[in-house]
Amino acid sequence: MTMRRTDLALEARELWQESAGETTKLPGVEARDGEREGLPVTTVDILDQEGEKALGKPKGRYVTLTLEGLASREGDIFARSIQALAAELSLLLKDIPPQGLVLVAGLGNRAITPDAIGPKVHNYTLVTRHLVRQMPETFGAFRPVASLAAEVMGTTGVESGELIQSLCEKICPHCVIAVDALASRSLHRLCRTVQLTDTGITPGSGVGNHRMGLDRKSLGVPVIAIGVPTVVDAATLAADLMGVEELPDLGEGRDLLVTPKDIDSQVGDLSKIIGYAINLALQPGLTIEELELLLS
Amino acid sequence: MTMRRTDLALEARELWQESAGETTKLPGVEARDGEREGLPVTTVDILDQEGEKALGKPKGRYVTLTLEGLASREGDIFARSIQALAAELSLLLKDIPPQGLVLVAGLGNRAITPDAIGPKVHNYTLVTRHLVRQMPETFGAFRPVASLAAEVMGTTGVESGELIQSLCEKICPHCVIAVDALASRSLHRLCRTVQLTDTGITPGSGVGNHRMGLDRKSLGVPVIAIGVPTVVDAATLAADLMGVEELPDLGEGRDLLVTPKDIDSQVGDLSKIIGYAINLALQPGLTIEELELLLS
């Protein structure tokens, strides 16, 4: 049996609960709901091997932020989304020294719209490593930041993980932030949810199915992963709709995805929000207005 | 009840047959299957008002070509697809004088991948009107061709139909060829089928839902429409999977589409095939190799 696919710890927990029954207590997992800038935040902690096995995800923290109101572009939703995400990211970064080099890695395929979140966040990242080194008198107050859009294997012949690993060995960052598009099980989470985790990226997850994992084990430093569900696998959706466990083959062997009609503009908005939030978390002295000027 | 959505006459006929039962004869419609360059061709003729009513489409000819093997890029499938499409298009163009001006209009939104077929075909169209006028001694043997990518209303404030209508009044073509992305009901037809029809474009069809129709009535000249299904409406798919008639709301009011994962490259391939086929049908003296050189 092929599993119905989700990259969100939140949904893995829901699926477990559905199959175990509402009253059974999920072992080795703690979860709590909160709010940040008026937006719902759910934190799931996988505490031990039992929790890992139940949810099929490694031990660590998974924070999910819901960007309510983004689609309708209500009032200050952009600014609030950026601030909320920056605040949650700052918590995950709290053990990284303030002047420690951070590498932001954008994963995914720029040529496939729902997989382009990573490369587009790279475009919005304020890189400072070269400035801090070359003009310390002017840029000494900035944290050094490098960034890379790891192209996909079909255009480089090299796994994106290999490239990031080799760059890490060269420039020795204190932390890697990896950004990627995710698959969700639920249509209503599509392009409305951001997951942050301190466990890095598990092999084979994401829209583009990277082979190699990106985590403390493979890179030697803490890896924070930021992911957004941009697609629902059509077969997963079909299985859900039909109430069956096994995934049907809908497309004669072709991969079929469900996306919002305006996926191009939604991927653009989300990339900007995530990129700005990363910049604010890494350079706490800057404001959104200053970023607009520096990045335009 | 909202109708399950299809822009293909072929599928409208299947839907009618399903609901009427296999043995009932569809009135006012004739259909036959054939082959061109080894590819399956189905021709549906809607003959009268009874046929119009049964299929919900205007009287005329609907030719559907199936591009088998395109996904796997087998051998000469590109060349055969172009030749087959050019041959079918030539039949629909047989009453247009060989030196009569033709306007190729690419409909749809360039910024939304599955809706970008029209604008991309415009990029592949060999335009000659200005050359035939300015240098008749060199280009006199060419048919004059003009082309337009009618942008969407949200970026112009003008309906694409209004723009094409105004240009028709100015340059007086003998025929308009309108290219558009379509919605299909069936996943296996996605990006594998091309429909040609001499009835033009019906109001409200296509992925982008153009308001105004483009047909002999609105433009004053014959209009041939070329369409490719690039999306299945997710609600239509869901209704089919669940075996219900009424469309469910899957996305809390959002439009959700099902597309192949590699929609970007498939839209690219299909646009090239259609563009080249139009060029061959309009300039029968050219070969594919000569087009490669002229358009590169």
Place this chain on the structure above:
Amino acid sequence: MTMRRTDLALEARELWQESAGETTKLPGVEARDGEREGLPVTTVDILDQEGEKALGKPKGRYVTLTLEGLASREGDIFARSIQALAAELSLLLKDIPPQGLVLVAGLGNRAITPDAIGPKVHNYTLVTRHLVRQMPETFGAFRPVASLAAEVMGTTGVESGELIQSLCEKICPHCVIAVDALASRSLHRLCRTVQLTDTGITPGSGVGNHRMGLDRKSLGVPVIAIGVPTVVDAATLAADLMGVEELPDLGEGRDLLVTPKDIDSQVGDLSKIIGYAINLALQPGLTIEELELLLS
């Protein structure tokens, strides 16, 4: 003798003065210098046929704004440039009724960076004609605006002037604003100067050498042209440097242009400034912040 090429009335006046001598008074022309938002503004009025002959440009007003400090992105230079340009444009629009439809036409070739100003300004134009018509209760306070990026003849077979003319006949605007890239004679004006004129566009001017003029005579309504010099013709520069009148052939028949190294980002900045200024002049009730939200 081939003339050294300039599209700026300001430079035509300088050239006349140079060849006539400093003390000779230019007949039929009045000029004055001023300031707007701290930026230098020069207004040249060509008053009669004598002035037309002397400067080789039609009778009318030519306003030149110098965007000092844009290259260094100093402080509020973006906002001041937009406000200054909007104010000067409003003066030229003063006889157009506040609710009269305006058509913004972006001229030039999107595929050639220094010629892409027009198409890019079109992207920044807030179009409202369809909204005012469809939802008058919500958008009734807006002026109706339509916009078109008139593609070049090589991709349409139709002159951009013909297309704009045909659309004008269809939608009957009260005024056309035409935006185009210009050639300058002076390197220090490159990408730093904006010329506004109420005379429209003269045949054969601009970077892309449009054949047909766009003016009150050809379109039947007032035409305001906004132009930015983005190139200096290399042969004109060479003639200036060598102090000769006749243009040398530098490139064995090829057109060679001088542009700033960062022309891509400068064309981007200028297009945004011009687009926003047009929006503010046409919708005086909006602020720059509101435009950011509406156009993002």
Place this chain on the structure above:
Amino acid sequence: MTMRRTDLALEARELWQESAGETTKLPGVEARDGEREGLPVTTVDILDQEGEKALGKPKGRYVTLTLEGLASREGDIFARSIQALAAELSLLLKDIPPQGLVLVAGLGNRAITPDAIGPKVHNYTLVTRHLVRQMPETFGAFRPVASLAAEVMGTTGVESGELIQSLCEKICPHCVIAVDALASRSLHRLCRTVQLTDTGITPGSGVGNHRMGLDRKSLGVPVIAIGVPTVVDAATLAADLMGVEELPDLGEGRDLLVTPKDIDSQVGDLSKIIGYAINLALQPGLTIEELELLLS
């Protein structure tokens, strides 16, 4: 005094000869003219320190191919250019084992048209390293090839040389082919000349002025550089026209470049020619037609 700038050994030799007088013999340098596929080929060998000093370039071979007739797209000029370049490149690759991994590195800034040759050649490179490793039974006959478009420091915070160096340490290629845009002194060589050299890339050369050199010393393996002059520095041109040695400041501190008007399409053509030539030299069993199919 600032030197008039050229990255071509051919031009450095001309400049030396001009200043030394026609009859003086250039020491430590050998040059010969030949032909390949009907196109002129000049080979300059810098033999020793005396030659290095005279031409300001490191010891090694510099092959210059002139793509006559490319601008007019005469007959088979595309195919002949590809074949000639592939043949010259094969000679420089003759000591690399036929199954040895080669890394193709595209240098330059994708966002600045005349500097985009390197990234665009990367797009045309047939990468096979992952296929040879994953499916040796199918792809065993191919040489493993990896490719990278090293983004510029302003978008990554990392020097492109550092990134290539780190990847070389990871994947251990037998040879690196580095592609870059060059500056020329002569307008008639612009976009018509390709230089190949076995000396790699010297620090500070190229349109984008990379800081770090890419050569056997920095990368530990042979580095073949392929360069195309796409710009003439406007100040160098001015100095030449005015017959002076010192470079004038034309642009109030701005960098000004001279490029052909159709630089966008010329950079596209040249990138395809170089990319295809690299593919043919690295995979001698393939034809141009097979490459078209594999890369489309």
